[in-house]
Amino acid sequence: MxxxxxxxxxxxxxxxxxxxxxxxxxxxxxxxxxxxxxxxxxxxxxxxxxxxxxxxxxxxxxxxxxxxxxxxxxxxxxxxxxxxxxxxxxxxxxxxxxxxxxxxxxxxxxxxxxxxxxxxxxxxxxxxxxxxxxxxxxxxxxxxxxxxxxxxxxxxxxxxxxxxxxxxxxxxxxxxxxxxxxxxxxxxxxxxxxxxxxxxxxxxxxxxxxxxxxxxxxxxxxxxxxxxxxxxxxxxxxxxxxxxxxxxxxxxxxxxxxxxxxxxxxxxEDIEYAAVRERLEFLNEVSGRIGSSLDLSHTIVEVSRAVVPRFTDVAGTYLREQVVAGEGFPEGPPDETTLWHRVAVEHTDEPGRWDDVVPVGESMPFPAHTPFFQCMTSGDPVLVPRITEEMGNAIASQFEKRDIRPLINHRSMLVVPLKARNVVLGFMILLRHKERPVFNDMDRVTGAELAARAGLVLDNARMYTYQESVADTLQDSMLPHIEPRMSGCDIATRYLPGTLLGRVGGDWFDSVKLPGSRTALVVGDVMGHGLNSAAMMGQLRTAVQTMAALDLPPEQLLRNLDDLAQRLGEHYLATCLYAVYDPIAGELHLANAGHIPPVLVRAEDGRSELLDLPTGAPIGVGGVPFESVRVRVAPGDRLLMCTDGLVEVRGEDIGVGLATLTESAAHPAASMDEACDTIIRALNTGGGRKDDVALLMARLNGIAAESVAHWRLAVDPSEVGRARELVREQLRAWSLDALGDSAELLVSELVTNVVRHSRSTRVDLRLVHAGALLCEVEDDDHTLPTLLSAGPDGEFGRGLRVVSTLAKEWGTSRTNSGKTVWFELSLPRR
Missing domain, CATH: 3.30.450.20 (PAS domain)
Known part of the structure; x- marks a missing residue:
C-alpha cells in the first residue's frame, strides 16, 4: 500500500x-x-x-x-x-x-x-x-x-x-x-x-x-x-x-x-491494481452503454445517464449551438461569443429542483473567467475540488433572475470537454454532493477518458444527423410538391426510401401543366442508388419538365431524353413512363421507356387492368425507337403509375407483385391518400423490398362539355370586338360576371396580336371553366410572341405586359399546326 x-x-x-x-x-x-x-x-x-x-x-x-x-x-x-x-x-x-x-x-x-x-x-x-x-x-x-x-x-x-x-x-x-x-x-x-x-x-x-x-x-x-x-x-x-x-x-x-x-x-500492488481496475471497469461499462443509436438526442441522454449516479451526482451537457442545429462552425477554439446549448441535465436530486433554474434547451455564452471557458478553449478537464462562495457568485451571474448558488456551492466540480478530431463539440459539468469524496486527479483522468469516448460517439451521431439532413434536403428538393388538384384531375403521391442509411435515390414522379387544360404525368427510375443516381434523376427530371412545356408528343419527348442521357454519360440508365391526360377529349396519350406498365381502374365497374404498352428500351441505351398509344378514359377512372421497387421482391417473380398491385388498386377508398396507403400496405414495402418506391395516382375527373366554349374567328380587326362580346356573354352564363372586365381586356389583347402581327389564316378562341378560368387563343403561325419593354412613346409592346400583370398565369407553346397563347384567371370566392 x-x-x-x-x-x-x-x-x-x-x-x-x-x-x-x-x-x-x-x-x-x-x-x-x-x-x-x-x-x-x-x-x-x-x-x-x-x-x-x-x-x-x-x-x-x-x-x-x-x-x-x-x-x-x-x-x-x-x-x-x-x-x-x-x-x-x-x-x-x-x-x-x-x-x-x-x-x-x-x-x-x-x-x-x-x-x-x-x-x-x-x-x-x-x-x-x-x-x-x-x-x-x-x-x-x-x-x-x-x-x-x-x-x-x-x-x-x-x-x-x-x-x-x-x-x-x-x-x-x-x-x-x-x-x-x-x-x-x-x-x-x-x-x-x-x-x-x-x-x-x-x-x-x-x-x-x-x-x-x-x-x-x-x-x-x-x-x-x-x-x-x-x-x-x-x-x-x-x-x-x-x-x-x-x-x-x-x-x-x-x-x-x-x-x-x-x-x-x-x-x-493489489491496492493500485484494485483502484485502476475499478476505473477501467467503469469506463468499459460506460462505453458499452453509450453509442447504441446514431440519433444525436438519444446519444446525449445515454452519455448523461451513464455517469449518474455512478461517477457523479449531477451531469449537465452543453453542445455548440451549431452542432445541435446540424450546421458547420468556424475553425479554431470557441470564444466568449460562442453560444452553448444545454441539451441534458441528469441528477439525483429531488424531481424538478434543477428544471426551473437550468432548463434544457437554453443557449448561453460563457465569459473567460469561468472554468467552463477554460475547459472549452484548452480542451483539457478543469477540476474544482470545492466551489467556493466567490466562484459560486461568479457562475450565478450568468443566470439572470435565477439563483443557482444553492445548487452548486460547496460541491466538487469537474468540467470535461467533449471533443473529437481535436474539435471541441461541447462539455459536461459534473458535480458531486458535499457528502461524497471530492474529485481527485484520478477522477480527472477518468473524466477525460470518459469525455473522449463520449465525444467520439457524439461526433458520429452529429455527422450522421448532418448527412441525414443533407440527404433529406436533397431528396426533398428534387421531388416536386405536386398540387393535389390539376385541371380535370386529382393527384396523390408517395415516396419511400429503400433503406434507412440511404435516404436519396433515383426514383421520381412529376406533373406538368400543359396547354388545353391537359396534364403530363411522369414516373421514372434511375438505376442504382445513392447520390449519383439522385443527381442523374435531377437532371432527367429537369429535362422532362422543359420538354413537356414545349408540348412535345410523348414518344418524341422520350427520344430527346434518351439523347440527353447519352450525352450525360454512358453509365447511366433509367426507365420512364410519360402520359398526357386530356380531360376535354377524355384521352390518355402514353409512351414507355422500359418501365413497368401503369394500372387503369375503371370507375364504371371497378375493374383494374395493366395497360398494354410498347415496352421500349430504358433511357440511355440509345438508338431504340419509342412508340405511343392513346387510351380512352371516362370521368372517375384512376391511373396508377409506380416504380418497380413497389412490386419487385428479390427471389420472386415480378408478375406476383404486378398482380397484387392490380388487385389492391381496385379496392374502394374514401380518398386518394387512403387509396395510396392501401396499396403500400398490400405490397408490404417495409418487408423484403429494399428499393426506393415512387407512386403517383391520378383520378381522371374530366371536364364536362358545358364547361368548355369554343369559337373560330376570322383574321380581321372587326373580330376583336366580337371576341369581347362572346366572352362577356359566356361568363354571364357561367355566373362569372366578376371576371368580365379582366377577361375581355386580356382576350382583346391576344386576338389583336394575332390580327396585327401573325401571318395566320384563322384564329380559335376557347374558354374552359374548371377550377379556374382558362382562355386560349390559337392560330396557325409558329412564331411565338415575346414579352417586350415598351418605351414612353412606343406604339407596340404593351399587350403581353398587360396580360402578364393581370393574369394569374400565362404562357405560349407550339402545336402541330401553329401556336397557342393562354392565360388563367382565379375564380372569385363565394
Missing amino acids: ERGTPDGPVAKSALAGRIPLAVVVVDGAGLVSHWSVGARRLFGYAKEEAVGRPAGDLLPVHGALPEDREPHGAYDDGLGPDLETSLDGRISYPAAGRARLTEPEPGGTRADVLWWAYPLVGPGPERLLVLAADATRLTAPERPEWPERPEESEASGDLGREQVERIAPGFALHTDFPGADELAGRLPEILPSMSVDESSRIVAQILELGYPVLEFSQHDRVPVTPDWGVARRAERKARKERAERAAARGVPPSAYAAGADGDGDDDG
Missing part, C-alpha cells in the same frame, strides 16, 4: 485483515426487518430486540433514515450525509457515513462505525439495506480474533492492518464481476430470513449501485472485498495460504507482515 505525504508517496507494507460486516434491512415504515449476527455484535442488540423497532433508534445512519433519533449511544462526530429522504423507495443513490458510538454503560467501549446505505426498490417491503463495520479494528495492533462457530460468520472484507490517519467510507462502482453468482447464492446466509426472490432482487440492486470501499489515502481506494461478492486476485489467495502455513510453523504474524517471504509489496 502507498500512503501519500507532502513529499510524495511512501511505500508501506500492510497485513491483510478481516472485519465483520453488520447487515440490517429496513422496511418502508422505517422498521428493522432483518438483523444479522454482526449487527448484534456491533450495536449490542439481539435479533429479537431489534426486529420491528424503528431503525433510527438503533443505527447511526444519519440522513439515510426519515428522521434521526438518538439511539442507545451518542454519535460524537462525523455524521453522514444529509439526504433528506424517506424510505419510500425514492432514494436514487447509495449513501455512506461515519459515526462514533459510545456505549451507555459506565466504562463502555467506543466504536468507530463506518456505514453504507443502499436504497432498494421493487415489489417487496424492504426499502433500505445498511452495511456497517467497526473501523477501530483497522487501527488495532493485533489481528482480531474470529469466531470458530460457522453460524456466527459474517460477510467480511480484506483490509489493511497498519495505522492510518484518515478513514472514509465510499462505494467501489463494480458490476458484472466474477463472483456475482456466488454472491447471489450466499445472500440467504447473510439475510437468513429472506426468501430467494427477495434476496435476488436485493443483490441485483447491490451490484448495480456498487460495493463498499474504504478510502484511507489521498490517492487510493481499497475495496472491502466481501467474501460473498467481489473476486480476489490469485496472488492474495496464495499469500493467505502462505501466512497460514507460516503460522502453523510458529512464525509470528508481525514478522510475516514485515515481508519475511517477500510478500510485503504485494498489498501495495
Whole structure:
C-alpha cells in the first residue's frame, strides 16, 4: 500500500485483515426487518430486540433514515450525509457515513462505525439495506480474533492492518464481476430470513449501485472485498495460504507482515491494481452503454445517464449551438461569443429542483473567467475540488433572475470537454454532493477518458444527423410538391426510401401543366442508388419538365431524353413512363421507356387492368425507337403509375407483385391518400423490398362539355370586338360576371396580336371553366410572341405586359399546326 505525504508517496507494507460486516434491512415504515449476527455484535442488540423497532433508534445512519433519533449511544462526530429522504423507495443513490458510538454503560467501549446505505426498490417491503463495520479494528495492533462457530460468520472484507490517519467510507462502482453468482447464492446466509426472490432482487440492486470501499489515502481506494461478492486476485489467495502455513510453523504474524517471504509489496500492488481496475471497469461499462443509436438526442441522454449516479451526482451537457442545429462552425477554439446549448441535465436530486433554474434547451455564452471557458478553449478537464462562495457568485451571474448558488456551492466540480478530431463539440459539468469524496486527479483522468469516448460517439451521431439532413434536403428538393388538384384531375403521391442509411435515390414522379387544360404525368427510375443516381434523376427530371412545356408528343419527348442521357454519360440508365391526360377529349396519350406498365381502374365497374404498352428500351441505351398509344378514359377512372421497387421482391417473380398491385388498386377508398396507403400496405414495402418506391395516382375527373366554349374567328380587326362580346356573354352564363372586365381586356389583347402581327389564316378562341378560368387563343403561325419593354412613346409592346400583370398565369407553346397563347384567371370566392 502507498500512503501519500507532502513529499510524495511512501511505500508501506500492510497485513491483510478481516472485519465483520453488520447487515440490517429496513422496511418502508422505517422498521428493522432483518438483523444479522454482526449487527448484534456491533450495536449490542439481539435479533429479537431489534426486529420491528424503528431503525433510527438503533443505527447511526444519519440522513439515510426519515428522521434521526438518538439511539442507545451518542454519535460524537462525523455524521453522514444529509439526504433528506424517506424510505419510500425514492432514494436514487447509495449513501455512506461515519459515526462514533459510545456505549451507555459506565466504562463502555467506543466504536468507530463506518456505514453504507443502499436504497432498494421493487415489489417487496424492504426499502433500505445498511452495511456497517467497526473501523477501530483497522487501527488495532493485533489481528482480531474470529469466531470458530460457522453460524456466527459474517460477510467480511480484506483490509489493511497498519495505522492510518484518515478513514472514509465510499462505494467501489463494480458490476458484472466474477463472483456475482456466488454472491447471489450466499445472500440467504447473510439475510437468513429472506426468501430467494427477495434476496435476488436485493443483490441485483447491490451490484448495480456498487460495493463498499474504504478510502484511507489521498490517492487510493481499497475495496472491502466481501467474501460473498467481489473476486480476489490469485496472488492474495496464495499469500493467505502462505501466512497460514507460516503460522502453523510458529512464525509470528508481525514478522510475516514485515515481508519475511517477500510478500510485503504485494498489498501495495493489489491496492493500485484494485483502484485502476475499478476505473477501467467503469469506463468499459460506460462505453458499452453509450453509442447504441446514431440519433444525436438519444446519444446525449445515454452519455448523461451513464455517469449518474455512478461517477457523479449531477451531469449537465452543453453542445455548440451549431452542432445541435446540424450546421458547420468556424475553425479554431470557441470564444466568449460562442453560444452553448444545454441539451441534458441528469441528477439525483429531488424531481424538478434543477428544471426551473437550468432548463434544457437554453443557449448561453460563457465569459473567460469561468472554468467552463477554460475547459472549452484548452480542451483539457478543469477540476474544482470545492466551489467556493466567490466562484459560486461568479457562475450565478450568468443566470439572470435565477439563483443557482444553492445548487452548486460547496460541491466538487469537474468540467470535461467533449471533443473529437481535436474539435471541441461541447462539455459536461459534473458535480458531486458535499457528502461524497471530492474529485481527485484520478477522477480527472477518468473524466477525460470518459469525455473522449463520449465525444467520439457524439461526433458520429452529429455527422450522421448532418448527412441525414443533407440527404433529406436533397431528396426533398428534387421531388416536386405536386398540387393535389390539376385541371380535370386529382393527384396523390408517395415516396419511400429503400433503406434507412440511404435516404436519396433515383426514383421520381412529376406533373406538368400543359396547354388545353391537359396534364403530363411522369414516373421514372434511375438505376442504382445513392447520390449519383439522385443527381442523374435531377437532371432527367429537369429535362422532362422543359420538354413537356414545349408540348412535345410523348414518344418524341422520350427520344430527346434518351439523347440527353447519352450525352450525360454512358453509365447511366433509367426507365420512364410519360402520359398526357386530356380531360376535354377524355384521352390518355402514353409512351414507355422500359418501365413497368401503369394500372387503369375503371370507375364504371371497378375493374383494374395493366395497360398494354410498347415496352421500349430504358433511357440511355440509345438508338431504340419509342412508340405511343392513346387510351380512352371516362370521368372517375384512376391511373396508377409506380416504380418497380413497389412490386419487385428479390427471389420472386415480378408478375406476383404486378398482380397484387392490380388487385389492391381496385379496392374502394374514401380518398386518394387512403387509396395510396392501401396499396403500400398490400405490397408490404417495409418487408423484403429494399428499393426506393415512387407512386403517383391520378383520378381522371374530366371536364364536362358545358364547361368548355369554343369559337373560330376570322383574321380581321372587326373580330376583336366580337371576341369581347362572346366572352362577356359566356361568363354571364357561367355566373362569372366578376371576371368580365379582366377577361375581355386580356382576350382583346391576344386576338389583336394575332390580327396585327401573325401571318395566320384563322384564329380559335376557347374558354374552359374548371377550377379556374382558362382562355386560349390559337392560330396557325409558329412564331411565338415575346414579352417586350415598351418605351414612353412606343406604339407596340404593351399587350403581353398587360396580360402578364393581370393574369394569374400565362404562357405560349407550339402545336402541330401553329401556336397557342393562354392565360388563367382565379375564380372569385363565394
